[in-house]
Amino acid sequence: MTEISAQPPLQAAHPLAMYLAHEFQTAQSVLDEAGHLGEAVRFVSVLPEEPEKAEILKFRDGDRVDRRMRILLLDRATGDSSEAVVSITRKTVDYFRRISTEVDGQPPILTEEFEVVEEILKADAGWAKALARRGLKPDAVIPVSLSAGHFGYEDEAGRRVIRSLGFHQPQKGDQWWAHPIDGLVAYIDLIDRSVMKIIDDELVPVPQESGNFQDPDYAGPARTSLKPIEITQPEGVSFSVDDGLVTWENWKLRLGFNVREGLTLHQISFYDRDQQRDRPVVNRASIAEMIVPYGDPSKVRFWQTYFDQGEYLFGRYANSLELGCDCLGDIHYIDAVVADKFGGPRTIRNAICMHEEDYGVLWKHSDMFLGVNETRRQRRLVISFFTTVGNYDYGFYWYLYLDGTIACEVKATGVVFTSGYPEHGREFATQIAPGLGAPFHQHLFCARLDMAVDGQRNAVDEVDAVRVPVDARNPYGNAFGRQVTRLRSEAEAQRHADPSRNRVWRISNPDVLNRVSEPVAYDLIPEGLPTLLADEQSSVAARAAFATRHLWVTRHADDERYPAGHLVNQHPGGMGLPAWTSADRCVDGEDVVLWHTFGLTHFPRPEDWPVMPVDSTGFTLKPAGFFDRNPTLDVPRSGGAGHCGGPSGSASH
Known part of the structure; x- marks a missing residue:
């Protein structure tokens, strides 16, 4: 390697x-x-x-x-x-x-503001009293400070507020997520450096089991049965990178990185060898916002809802990736530079990882009559970064495939946010270890896809599979069809996925036809998992309206970048997509942007403790008449004993 x-x-x-x-x-x-x-x-x-x-x-x-x-x-x-x-x-x-923070909302939270909360709480008599009620001392408690949201409280208007829960750390180095102090929360003014309110509700026993998954005494001895896997490319990689411009096979794109969105992809194009030209597909692709709403309505936790981008800036917390751990193979790393709190540069070493992966069979056919046995291997270019926001770690992976497919996958791992779990149970949480709960929650991401399917003028159709009843045209009842609905305006283009109808959204260019006289197109293929499950009257539904739909389509505007608005922290909502689409602009044959909400609904399991195995979610952009024929006919046979081609090895079936 x-x-x-x-x-x-x-x-x-x-x-x-x-x-x-x-x-x-x-x-x-x-x-x-x-x-x-x-x-x-x-x-x-x-x-x-x-x-x-x-x-x-x-x-x-x-x-x-x-x-x-x-x-x-x-x-x-x-x-x-x-x-x-x-x-x-x-x-x-x-x-x-x-x-105007009372009107516009607050800027995102600084890391040093999380750090100062511990000082504020340790000096507060009310906090010490609430802990003493539980037999705990402030020096053994880690305050976990979280964004406050917006609930119309008059005493919070215009103030920079954060809310803090407590976790017991019996000894330095212990995993405090194992020991939540339930029934207690502090509301803190970060500018006055004061405790505004303490809610000391029910007494719940602090769970005692260790969560030190990094400790062999807890996790057990490492297994010795796994044999090494080595990935090598003796002749080097097939891609090149020149000042952020990536060229791989027929793909070209430009890389970006910023403190809010993290990795961004720009000017994605595919060289069509039949037409001998670079054909644009996407102008700009990014994850433009994410929301993690929790479903515990208790007095001390009802407010738990985090915009990991708009409130915390998850690009700031990008990991420095390590060869053999986060990335495997012949790796190209790219550093990212962000600003520190004083405006100076801070370099995140190895923030972006790029490599190639074998992805199984690309296409195959064995024909006993022609004596043909041909197989080609699929390969993809992987561009990724990882960020850690509090207890969760998120990996963002963009995939480019040989056949013109683009995919995005998000991998969620880390430690679930914990709560106490009393004997009478919790209606909206899972008991994941004795006395230890984990509230139900979601991880919802919004991809911003500034499309350019063979040009800047695109249209979007909703394509559904439909049943056809038995009638004169379908006398045997075996037929099924396709229903295509043009989304002509921003109001019409607020849509939900429907896996039962195999629903996809087709982005086409009405000005460019393929050789069968159909507009060239790409399909956005959603997973179709739940959108925001909070009630439509809730605070989070107002603030994260983007997450109430799987799809929004807007007319492109340079200043429309973030689906929940520019300033999210402590904003009451209504900004971003709801505000922009109120104009109900035409999106039929225009310069359009697709906003796609996807994600996970997490009912935690005991298997998610003490550290959660990766759970994945994502979407796919797949060519649909963009090419005149299979664009991978020129992919060569792979090596090996059979060379993945030649006379058929089977004479009969």
Whole structure:
């Protein structure tokens, strides 16, 4: 196995190139010179301010590149928040505004704010009293601080609030998720550094069983029966990476990374060898938001709902991936640079992993009459990153296949969020170990797919399988058909999946026909698992309206990037997709963006404790008349004794 590394260029040559360390330093200096910084001012997020799509589409090598960043600032002493757009190229502040936190919502939560909660609670007499009621001391309790949501509380309006649960840590190094302190929560003002309220409800015994899965005394001795698996590519990898531009087989795309979305894919195209041209498929693909709503309605947990992007910025917590652990094979790693709390560059080593995988049979046919026995192997390019947000770890995998298919898979693992489990039980939780509960919850992701199926003008149809009744045209009842419904407006294009009807959404280009005179197209194939299960009157349904539908289609707008809105933390909701689609713009033969909600509904199991095996969810984009014939006829036979082809080995069946 070999590890391939690449050094970034000193200056970006493309408007979508990943940002470099010196560019963060420049943005920091520009804001400082403009008088917008101070001792207590923190950089909450620094995001690429991508050029307008029209500008990107007309860009040619050698054109002038104006590199800009969008920056959220928070004064931790006063709570004042602001937003700026800085041109790194011109060294100017192009835009600056003060944020009205009561109206606009709060900037995402800083890591240092989680850290200061422990100091606040340890100094609070009410917290100490509630712990003493349970026979615990503050020094042995780990506060787990979580986003507050929005419930219309007057005393929280405009204030920067966080809520904190407690977990007992008997000894340093112990896994505190095993010992939740149930029936107790603190509401904290992060600016005043004060405890606003303590809710001390029922007394539930603190579970005592250890959760130290990393300890051999708890987990048991490692098994010795697994034999090594080695993956080698003696001639090296089949892809190349040049300043973020990836070329693999017929695919081309550009990589991006930012602190909010993590990995982003841009300008995905496929070279059609029959037509001898690069054909665009997707302008930009990302996971644009995710929501983890919990289903425990108790007094101390009803508010538990997390936007891991909009409230926490999950790109910030991207892991440094390790060869042989997170990635296996001949690996190309790419570092990502994000801003630290002072605006300086912080490099996440090996943030993105890229490699090839064998994926079984691509196509095969054995014909005894012709004496043909042909097999070709499928292969895919894997582009991935992992992030850890609190107790959960999420792996995001984008797959490109030889046959033009694109897929996205999210792998959820880590430690389930725990609660106490009293003798009388919990209606909305599972007992996963003696006295230890785990509330029901969901992990819902929203993919933003700025489509470009052979051009910028696309249409979307809902395609269903339908039964055909016995009648004159179907006298034997064996026929079944297909129902195609054009989604013409943003209101019509708010849809639910229906696996019972084999429902897919077909994105076509009405201006480009294939050789059978049908518009070239790709199908978005959903898993069709549940969307948001919270009641439509709930706070989370208002704040995460995107998660109430499997599909939204919007007319492209450069400033419509996040489905729950730009500022999510403590916002009452209604922003993002509900606001944009209220205009009910035409999406029939327009520049369209698909927003696809997918994810997991998790009723935790004992097998998920003390660390959860990976659970997966995702979706697929599959060519549907995009090509005139199978685009993999030129894939060569593989090696091996039979060379995957030749005379048929069977004379009869």
